[in-house]
Amino acid sequence: MTQTTLKLNLGPQHPSTHGVLRLILELEGEKILSCEPDIGYLHRGMEKMAEGMTYIQYLPTVDRIDYLAGCFYSELFCRTVEKALGITLPERVRIIRVILLELNRIASHLLWIGAFLMDLGAVSPFFYAMREREMILRYFEKLTGQRMMYNYFVFGGIRKDIDFLEDIDEILRILPSKIQDYERIITDNPIFLQRTKAKGILEPEIALNNSVTGVNLRASGINYDLRITDKLYEGFEFSPVVLEGKDAWSRYKARILELSTSMNIIKQGLDRLNENKTFEQKLINPLTLKLPEGEFYSEIEAPRGLASVYIKSTGTETPYRLKWRTGSYYSVNLLRKLLVGEYLNDAIAIAGSLDIILPEVDK
Amino acid sequence: MNYLYHLYIEFLLNHGIPKMFGDITFFILPFCIIAFALLIVVLGLVLAERKLLGWFTQRKGPNRVGWWGLLQTLADAFKLLIKENITPEKSDKFLFNLAPILVFVPVMTVLCMIPYSSEFTFVNTSTNVILYLLLAAFPVLSIFLGGWASNNKYSLIGAVRAVAQVLSYEIPMTFVVLSVIVLASSMNLTSITLAQYSRFGIFGWYLLPCVVGFGIMFICTLAELNRCPFDLPEAESELICGYNTEYSGMRFALFYLSEYALLFVSSVFLAIMFLGGYLSPFGVYLSTLLVNDSFMSNILIYFEQAFWLILKSCLIIFAIIWIRATLPRLASFDLLKFSWTILLPLSIFNLFFMVILKYLEGGAICALF
Numbered sequence: 001m002t003q004t005t006l007k008l009n010l011g012p013q014h015p016s017t018h019g020v021l022r023l024i025l026e027l028e029g030e031k032i033l034s035c036e037p038d039i040g041y042l043h044r045g046m047e048k049m050a051e052g053m054t055y056i057q058y059l060p061t062v063d064r065i066d067y068l069a070g071c072f073y074s075e076l077f078c079r080t081v082e083k084a085l086g087i088t089l090p091e092r093v094r095i096i097r098v099i100l101l102e103l104n105r106i107a108s109h110l111l112w113i114g115a116f117l118m119d120l121g122a123v124s125p126f127f128y129a130m131r132e133r134e135m136i137l138r139y140f141e142k143l144t145g146q147r148m149m150y151n152y153f154v155f156g157g158i159r160k161d162i163d164f165l166e167d168i169d170e171i172l173r174i175l176p177s178k179i180q181d182y183e184r185i186i187t188d189n190p191i192f193l194q195r196t197k198a199k200g201i202l203e204p205e206i207a208l209n210n211s212v213t214g215v216n217l218r219a220s221g222i223n224y225d226l227r228i229t230d231k232l233y234e235g236f237e238f239s240p241v242v243l244e245g246k247d248a249w250s251r252y253k254a255r256i257l258e259l260s261t262s263m264n265i266i267k268q269g270l271d272r273l274n275e276n277k278t279f280e281q282k283l284i285n286p287l288t289l290k291l292p293e294g295e296f297y298s299e300i301e302a303p304r305g306l307a308s309v310y311i312k313s314t315g316t317e318t319p320y321r322l323k324w325r326t327g328s329y330y331s332v333n334l335l336r337k338l339l340v341g342e343y344l345n346d347a348i349a350i351a352g353s354l355d356i357i358l359p360e361v362d363k
Numbered sequence: 364m365n366y367l368y369h370l371y372i373e374f375l376l377n378h379g380i381p382k383m384f385g386d387i388t389f390f391i392l393p394f395c396i397i398a399f400a401l402l403i404v405v406l407g408l409v410l411a412e413r414k415l416l417g418w419f420t421q422r423k424g425p426n427r428v429g430w431w432g433l434l435q436t437l438a439d440a441f442k443l444l445i446k447e448n449i450t451p452e453k454s455d456k457f458l459f460n461l462a463p464i465l466v467f468v469p470v471m472t473v474l475c476m477i478p479y480s481s482e483f484t485f486v487n488t489s490t491n492v493i494l495y496l497l498l499a500a501f502p503v504l505s506i507f508l509g510g511w512a513s514n515n516k517y518s519l520i521g522a523v524r525a526v527a528q529v530l531s532y533e534i535p536m537t538f539v540v541l542s543v544i545v546l547a548s549s550m551n552l553t554s555i556t557l558a559q560y561s562r563f564g565i566f567g568w569y570l571l572p573c574v575v576g577f578g579i580m581f582i583c584t585l586a587e588l589n590r591c592p593f594d595l596p597e598a599e600s601e602l603i604c605g606y607n608t609e610y611s612g613m614r615f616a617l618f619y620l621s622e623y624a625l626l627f628v629s630s631v632f633l634a635i636m637f638l639g640g641y642l643s644p645f646g647v648y649l650s651t652l653l654v655n656d657s658f659m660s661n662i663l664i665y666f667e668q669a670f671w672l673i674l675k676s677c678l679i680i681f682a683i684i685w686i687r688a689t690l691p692r693l694a695s696f697d698l699l700k701f702s703w704t705i706l707l708p709l710s711i712f713n714l715f716f717m718v719i720l721k722y723l724e725g726g727a728i729c730a731l732f
Contacts, residue, residue, distance in 0.1 A: 008516050015603060030520065030695065121591060121692025127420035191592055191691050344520070345595070345694050 005033060010347075012041045021358050023335065025347070032347055035339040037332050042362040050322035055081055055155070056286035058319075063149035065324060066360040068111055071104040072302040073324075074153040075232075076309050081155045084296045084313070085284065089157070089232075092276040096162045097153060098232060099269040100140075102262040103168070106175070107136040108303040109255045109262075112355045116252065117186060119352035120195055125186055132178050139167045155289065157281030168270065172263055179259055187253065196249040200338050200350030203246065210337070211330045214305025215258060216354055219243045219250040226301035236268050248353035255355075290317055304328045304355050328360040367482075393485045397474050401624055408623040409436045412684050419688035440620075446612040454609065455512040462509035463610065463617035469501035470624040477631055478553040480641050480668030491552040492540055495632055496533075499587060502625060503529040506589075506596060509618070510606035521605025524695055525596035528586055531702040532593075536583035538710035539576040542717035543569055543636050556640030564646035568639040572720055576713045577637045579706055581679075584629045586702070588622070591687035595695050626680060634675035641668035 010023040020041035026033040046065060050058050062077045063070030075097060082089070089097070114129030137147045142164050144150040152159050186192055202212070204220045217224055218241060225240030227233045241257040243250040291313035299308035305327020312321040331354040338354075339347045368389055375385045410425065410432065417424025425432035450456055476491045478484040488494065503525050510522020544550055546569055547558035561567030570577050586593040597605035607618045634640060643649065650663035693701070 006516060117691060121594065122690060123416065124420045124688045127422065131421055185689065189691065191693055194697050195691060195694055343694065343696065345692070349694075 004028060012038075021332065021356065021361075023339075023347075023351070025339070025344075027344065030344045032339050032342055032344065035336055035347075037335050039332060039358070039361050042358045044359075044363065046363040047322050047324060050319050052318065054286075054317045055289050055291070055319070059154070060149070060151045063151055064359065065326065065363060066302065066304065066307075066328075066357060067148050068357060069104050069108040069303045070149050071101050071152070072300055072307060074151065075101060076298060076300045076302075076307055078153045078155050079232075079300070080296050080298045080309050080311055081289075081291065083298055084291045084294070084311070085155075087156050087282050087284070090280045090282065092161075092273065092279050093157050093281060094232060094234075095269050095272050095276060096158055098236065099162070099168070099266050099273075100150075100152065101232075102265045102269070103136055103139070103171075105303045106259055106262050107133045107140075109259055110136075112255060112303075113182060113186075113252070116352045116355075117192075119348050120192065122186075122192075125182060128178070128182065128185075132175060135167075135171050135174065139164065139171065142167065154283065155286065156283045161279045162273070165270065165273070168266065172267060175259070175263060179256065183256065187256070193249065195346070195349050196247065196252060196353065198247050198249075199346050200248045200342070200353055201246050202334070202338065206334075206337060210334050212305065212327075212334055213330070214301065214303070214327045214355075215241075215254045216251055216305065216327075216331060216334075219254040220246045226299060226306060230301065232300075233265070235272070236265050238265055238268075248349055251353045251355075290315060291319070299325075302327060304357060304360060305330065324363055326360040326363070328354075328356045328358070331356050332361050390485065394471075394475065397485070398471065401471070401474060401627075404627050405620050405623045406436045406440070408627060408680065409439075409620075411680070412623075412687075415681070415684045416688055419685070440616055443616040443619075444613055448612040448614060449609075451514060451609050454514045458508050458512035459609075460614070462505040462512060463614040463621075465508065466502050466505040466618060466621040467624070469498035470621060470628055473498050473628045473632075474624075476552065477628075477635070478556055478640060479672060480665040481553070482665055483669065484553060487551070487553060490550045492544060492550045492555070495552075496537060496540060499625075499629065499632075500529055500533050502621065503587075506606045509610065510596075513606070513609035515609050517602045517604075518606050518608050521596045521602045521608070524602075525589065525606060527695075528589070528593060528595060528698060531699050532583045532586035532706070535579050535702060535706040535710040536587070538707075538714050539573075539580045539583070540636065542573060542576050542710075542714040545714070545717050545721050546573065548721075552635055552640070556635055556642060559639040560642055562646045564642070564644045565639075567642075567646075568637060570637045573637065573713065573717060575709060576717070577633075579710050579713065580633060580636065581682075582706065584633060585683065585686070586698075588626055588629055588683075590626070590683055592690040592693050593698060594687075594692060595698060626683065627676065630676040630679035630683070631672065633679050634672060638675045638679075639671075640675075641672040643667070643671055 006027040008025045008027050010025055012020040012022045022038040022041065024036040024038060026035075044064070046061065049061065053061075059074070059077060062073040065073045110129045110133040114126035114133075117125035117129075140150055141147045143162065144152045144159070146152075202216065202220045204217075204222050207217050207220050207222065212220075213224065221242060221244045223240060223242045227238070228240060238261050241254045241261060243254050243257075245253070291311065293313055293315040296311045296313065297308060299306055301307075306325070307327060308325040310321075310323040310325075311319045314320045334354065335351055338350050342350060371389055372382055372385045376382065413435070414424035414432070425435035428435040428438045450459055473495055475485040476488070476494060478487070506525045507522045510518040510525070513519075543555065547555040549555055549558065559567045559569055585591075589596045595605075596602075597607065602608070607615055610618060648660075648664050648667050650660045650667045654660040654663055
């Protein structure tokens with residue numbers, strides 16, 4: 001019997017699976033005949049864990065769902081609890097949350113740019129992106145004491161008033177020129193274009209049918225950005241980045257452009273902070289916190305697509321059921337379709353362009 | 364070299380030892396010198412690459428072991444030496460062990476053929492260039508052997524890529540070398556070097572008439588060395604480490620070091636073909652200008668020639684490292700397409716124009732001066 005296909009386990013220990021993803025590929029030569037993503041290597045039972053913890057106990061762990069964009073999950077969880085208790089945030093707290101979320105988004109996108117180029121075999125952009133990300137992480141460290149799992153948002157407010165605003169000014173001053181540098185070294189590089197243009201075409205129908213959201217969807221030409229309708233972002237002027245290219249290059253470009261959008265939002269936020277100088281919170285005693293009976297749901301535009309949380313409460317200190325919805329989970333599922341018929345080295349580029357992060361998938 | 368040889372034979376004859384013994388033993392010493400020099404060059408290159416890559420990416424590079432990190436490579440080599448040599452259970456054990464040994468053979472041979480200075484070529488045959496072309500394609504054999512024998516899927520894919528790549532880049536390279544042979548009317552590396560001599564130094568180099576050829580040859584060298592952006596056989600982010608995934612300890616070190624030895628050899632070859640080899644870029648040797656004593660300056664010239672050759676190849680190596688820091692990797696099919704559809708026609712046109720140039724006797728532009 002002659003065997004003409006090769007079964008290749010890409011991962012779980014592989015440098016470009018961004019965590020621990022296992023792709024079971026069937027190869028003919030270097031052409032991929034089928035792809036079967038195998039997830040769960042990083043499963044920590046985030047959802048089951050919630051059932052045995054009070055809300056305030058659970059709050060520090062939610063940052064770990066996506067360790068590159070922890071703020072979003074903090075915000076999401078706080079927001080759901082606030083919604084259940086009927087709390088509306090004071091203006092200043094709301095603006096501070098927006099600023100931190102967008103800073104976090106920039107850090108997350110920067111890391112993606114570096115990691116993506118690393119997947120394509122370019123070494124330097126990774127270090128350049130990490131250098132700029134470092135400024136943001138330093139700022140977070142100064143403000144919250146943590147570089148990645150901030151645990152800064154609490155129910156009804158934030159841990160303490162924002163500080164070190166001059167650091168944010170510095171970041172906003174430096175970042176545009178650095179983004180220009182990235183564009184110079186990456187965007188029009190012929191090899192980069194060859195590797196990403198018209199590679200991994202994600203048709204809008206396929207994206208919608210697979211519940212793909214976030215930048216990946218917007219790079220396929222569908223204008224869907226939750227931030228537009230989000231109450232948190234009320235009063236901020238910006239337009240979502242929508243590109244028509246559908247390919248890996250558009251997904252890259254969209255993320256580069258989103259950096260500017262986020263910077264724009266932060267700038268507006270800083271201006272509005274000056275108008276709202278009084279810092280007040282609507283904190284609640286977390287030790288006696290009980291959610292009213294019922295089901296609560298809220299969603300947010302995270303860097304890797306729509307993230308949402310569903311809490312079912314029976315009126316006790318702990319949630320009865322809790323479910324997270326994360327963007328990456330659907331992107332991983334997409335690999336099943338996108339990788340078929342591609343060659344191995346394109347597969348790496350395509351998988352990289354979707355910005356998958358495994359803790360978010362496995363929860 | 365001839366002078367040294369005669370001295371040595373004379374010395375032996377004076378002591379009643381037959382000439383044949385001298386003929387055989389004479390080449391042992393140069394070989395040892397080459398082997399030792401190669402070791403130092405490789406250790407230096409590894410450090411240089413890591414330092415330069417560090418600077419390109421805003422890091423410091425190795426700076427802890429020894430002063431300025433000078434001993435870092437030695438420490439790494441020592442670490443690899445004392446590590447366990449793991450042979451995968453289902454591998455072809457003989458070939459698996461043979462591959463890393465074989466990889467050093469062509470490097471050593473080529474190093475003996477290079478004219479470091481006008482009197483310092485160990486093996487000076489009339490067809491050195493052809494020999495180089497043959498030997499330069501040789502390391503891919505051990506890459507393939509290693510990849511095949513490892514019985515690892517990633518290694519196999521890497522090995523297959525390496526063969527496809529070297530096969531398709533060898534051909535444009537041969538055409539370019541052919542055009543240099545036409546210009547110099549010789550296949551001997553020393554003659555090719557001397558044919559590039561002019562009173563105006565740099566203007567005699569074949570880089571000037573054959574700049575397209577230099578570009579093609581440079582790209583082909585990158586491909587043959589499996590250097591970025593052609594590092595597909597060992598694409599770290601795709602194939603983990605390609606053909607040497609399964610190698611550990613000293614065997615891995617041999618592969619790793621041979622890569623740098625080849626880098627050095629190829630850039631020296633490029634320097635000889637296009638940058639005038641050991642000739643001074645000013646037309647006159649500095650030692651004749653600076654040192655009045657003619658005996659001393661005659662000796663110094665040899666060192667100066669070796670210096671120029673090393674300097675030129677260092678510049679090429681710098682460019683190669685620079686490219687590695689900048690460019691992403693090509694996709695494997697674009698890579699083959701690039702060679703067959705762009706480089707091959709270009710190199711044939713290049714050869715065509717060089718023949719015409721030679722026919723018009725403008726081939727050596729230095730003839731004008």
